[in-house]
Amino acid sequence: MKIGVIGGGAWGTALAQVAAHRGEPVTLWAREPEVVAGINAAHENHLFLAGVPLSRSIRATGDHADLADSDALLVVAPAQHVGAVLSQVDVGTRPLVLCAKGIEAGTRRLVGEVARAVHPQAPVAVLSGPTFAHEVAAGLPTAVTLAVADQALGRALSERLAAPHFRPYASSDVVGAEIGGAVKNVLAIACGVVDGAGLGQNARAALIARGFAEMTRFGLARGARAETLSGLSGLGDLVLTCSSTSSRNFSLGVGLGQGQAAATLLADRRTVAEGAFTAPVLAEAAAEAGVDMPVTAAVCRLLEGAPVAEVIGALLARPLRNEG
Ligand SMILES: NC(=O)c1ccc[n+]([C@@H]2O[C@H](COP(=O)([O-])OP(=O)(O)OC[C@H]3O[C@@H](n4cnc5c(N)ncnc54)[C@H](O)[C@@H]3O)[C@@H](O)[C@H]2O)c1
Numbered sequence: 001m002k003i004g005v006i007g008g009g010a011w012g013t014a015l016a017q018v019a020a021h022r023g024e025p026v027t028l029w030a031r032e033p034e035v036v037a038g039i040n041a042a043h044e045n046h047l048f049l050a051g052v053p054l055s056r057s058i059r060a061t062g063d064h065a066d067l068a069d070s071d072a073l074l075v076v077a078p079a080q081h082v083g084a085v086l087s088q089v090d091v092g093t094r095p096l097v098l099c100a101k102g103i104e105a106g107t108r109r110l111v112g113e114v115a116r117a118v119h120p121q122a123p124v125a126v127l128s129g130p131t132f133a134h135e136v137a138a139g140l141p142t143a144v145t146l147a148v149a150d151q152a153l154g155r156a157l158s159e160r161l162a163a164p165h166f167r168p169y170a171s172s173d174v175v176g177a178e179i180g181g182a183v184k185n186v187l188a189i190a191c192g193v194v195d196g197a198g199l200g201q202n203a204r205a206a207l208i209a210r211g212f213a214e215m216t217r218f219g220l221a222r223g224a225r226a227e228t229l230s231g232l233s234g235l236g237d238l239v240l241t242c243s244s245t246s247s248r249n250f251s252l253g254v255g256l257g258q259g260q261a262a263a264t265l266l267a268d269r270r271t272v273a274e275g276a277f278t279a280p281v282l283a284e285a286a287a288e289a290g291v292d293m294p295v296t297a298a299v300c301r302l303l304e305g306a307p308v309a310e311v312i313g314a315l316l317a318r319p320l321r322n323e324g
């Protein structure tokens, strides 16, 4: 199975490296000409994954037509751009493995819904889990959820993408895998705020647990399975991104917690902090589904510029309630 990768950011590049680990040819489409040139000439993505020597069997291109001989396509553009990027690729009936984490602003669609609308003939899989790109690219052990309705396709994709350090776990819960990845980015911003505002380890642990309750409520309302939400793509990724400044979302939260404005923190950044885009649309989707998501609502207020002390105070002052 020849793999094509759509998106030459840190994660697309790390996944191309995984797919090429036995020297198999991999085609990587990147938007930035300098990324294409750097990978082909120096076998390095200087812009998004600097310092990682890439396999010589990865060929980068800026031409979508070069993806024509790939049997499966990994989609690794940021969630807000997946629709536009996919509409430029002739996909046909080839499987799309969605690796972006987010919900589309305006339409409130999960990335899988976006992909199915653009390419209704293509089977849709989701690859998600606790995966810092630089660790995967460095060959450190990593496990992910690979969710797809068709079990035979799931097996084929898992076998093709598995590597000694990269272990996919099969699932048929595509929606569950998507929701975990999208929601954890918003909760990671909240955990970063706790860190930036110096609120302590107890508060961070409480936020992870109550955030997970929030993710579970929303996921179940949207048809996700509880076992997926408590697995790698849900709780696993939540724990990772709520614990480390390696997370762009957590780091954004740290800045907000220190009192910096979201606009300043997001201005001119080349890398993507998906939670900033997902938070408002997740709050809308939660309201639509009648699901209470107080942490998500608090993140939205902080992104809009509300003072940290006021937002934290309001979160803690809500009426007491049962845990379950
Ligand atoms: N980096 C990680 O560790 C990691 C791990 C798992 C999942 N993801 C997810 O993968 C997705 C891609 O993130 P990344 O980390 O590879 O990106 P990145 O932050 O490294 O790079 C930004 C990417 O956005 C693209 N981009 C910017 N503007 C665009 C536009 N207008 N249209 C299309 N593309 C545009 C750039 O070409 C580049 O590929 C995100 O949804 C992210 O949540 C990232």
Ligand SMILES: O=P(O)(O)OC[C@H](O)CO
Pocket: 101, 129, 130, 131, 132, 133, 185, 188, 237, 240, 241, 246, 247, 248, 249, 250, 272, 273, 274
């Ligand atoms: O850097 P972040 O916050 O986008 O997180 C990267 C991955 O999603 C971690 O699994």
